[in-house]
Amino acid sequence: MKIVLIGFMCSGKSKVGRLLSSRLGWPHVDTDEMIKSQVGKSIADIIRFQGEPAFRDIERKAVSLVSLMDKCVISTGGGVPLNPENMNDLSQDGLVFWLSVSAEVVLRRAGNFQSRPLIDPNNPLGSIQTRLDERNPLYEKAAQHRIDTDALTSDDVVEKILSLLPAAA
Ligand code: S3P
Numbered sequence: 001m002k003i004v005l006i007g008f009m010c011s012g013k014s015k016v017g018r019l020l021s022s023r024l025g026w027p028h029v030d031t032d033e034m035i036k037s038q039v040g041k042s043i044a045d046i047i048r049f050q051g052e053p054a055f056r057d058i059e060r061k062a063v064s065l066v067s068l069m070d071k072c073v074i075s076t077g078g079g080v081p082l083n084p085e086n087m088n089d090l091s092q093d094g095l096v097f098w099l100s101v102s103a104e105v106v107l108r109r110a111g112n113f114q115s116r117p118l119i120d121p122n123n124p125l126g127s128i129q130t131r132l133d134e135r136n137p138l139y140e141k142a143a144q145h146r147i148d149t150d151a152l153t154s155d156d157v158v159e160k161i162l163s164l165l166p167a168a169a
Helices: 013-024 031-039 043-050 052-066 084-090 103-110 124-142 154-164
Strands: 002-006 028-030 073-075 094-100 145-148
Touching: 002 013, 013 028, 013 073, 013 154, 028 031, 031 043, 031 052, 031 073, 043 052, 052 084, 084 094, 094 124, 094 154, 103 124, 145 154
Parallel strands: 002 073, 002 094, 028 073, 094 145
Antiparallel strands: none
8 A cells, every 4th residue: 555645736745745654664755856856857947948748748657657666655746636647546556645725825835936837926826726726626536535734734744644544554
């Protein structure tokens, strides 16, 4: 079995994934980190200079590779569920948790927009809300469990996930 974390940017997938993997003693894989080290560029630069469709192709390959792993925690990029093949692969023997977040909290946590090319700096809240409206139904469909992270710390989220794991994990 593996644990898969999905959700919008700034929902805490990477940090929660790291903490959870050390609690379980399982390896942690972060699809964005994997892509960065394979391509040798930041995610923001890949999207800016090669375009979002090219990034999605690279991401698709990374997801199909990590889906082969067992007993690990996988933190996904926020757009992974846009491609149904990604969720089809990840849900084979994967328990999927959606870390949900509101647009206001994304804006508060996002910090520097330079590293987040999908947020429009001229209309940050509106552009976040538009993407959230498009994505939330996909996250909901793909996940077995939803954890609303707005008022939770990463440690709180880890505890919730641990409490939801089957005894055999
Ligand atoms: C994206 C989210 C980012 C990264 C890329 C695209 C998205 O990951 O994969 O910038 O489409 O929501 P995080 O969710 O880890 O920020």
